[in-house]
Amino acid sequence: MTLFSTTGVRRWLKGMMLKHMHRMITCREFEEFVLRYLEGELSDRQRSVFEWHLRLCRECREYLAAYKRTLEITTAVMAPPNAPVLDEVPEDLIKAILEARKH
Numbered sequence: 001m002t003l004f005s006t007t008g009v010r011r012w013l014k015g016m017m018l019k020h021m022h023r024m025i026t027c028r029e030f031e032e033f034v035l036r037y038l039e040g041e042l043s044d045r046q047r048s049v050f051e052w053h054l055r056l057c058r059e060c061r062e063y064l065a066a067y068k069r070t071l072e073i074t075t076a077v078m079a080p081p082n083a084p085v086l087d088e089v090p091e092d093l094i095k096a097i098l099e100a101r102k103h
């Protein structure tokens with residue numbers, strides 16, 4: 001019955017979507033969209049395609065979450081004018097990013 005497990009169905013569905021829907025983007029394209037998405041630079045259509053992928057793809061949700069965390073930390077460090085230079089990136093952050101990218 002493993003074929004009919006949720007994961008199996010989702011994976012199959014994702015494969016079908018990527019194959020048959022022109023508007024679907026791949027995980028690779030998703031990564032290229034991330035920064036522009038967070039900066040609000042995507043058109044409405046691009047954003048809906050992006051969010052579709054996000055809903056369908058757990059890997060990319062994790063990737064986005066890790067990416068957001070990186071941005072937040074970077075922003076927090078860069079924002080104050082006299083902020084000390086961060087010469088070490090927190091190790092758990094690196095792990096989170098590597099983990100998200102592994103899939």
Ligand SMILES: [Zn+2]
Pocket residue numbers: 026027030053057058059060
């Ligand atoms: Zn994906």
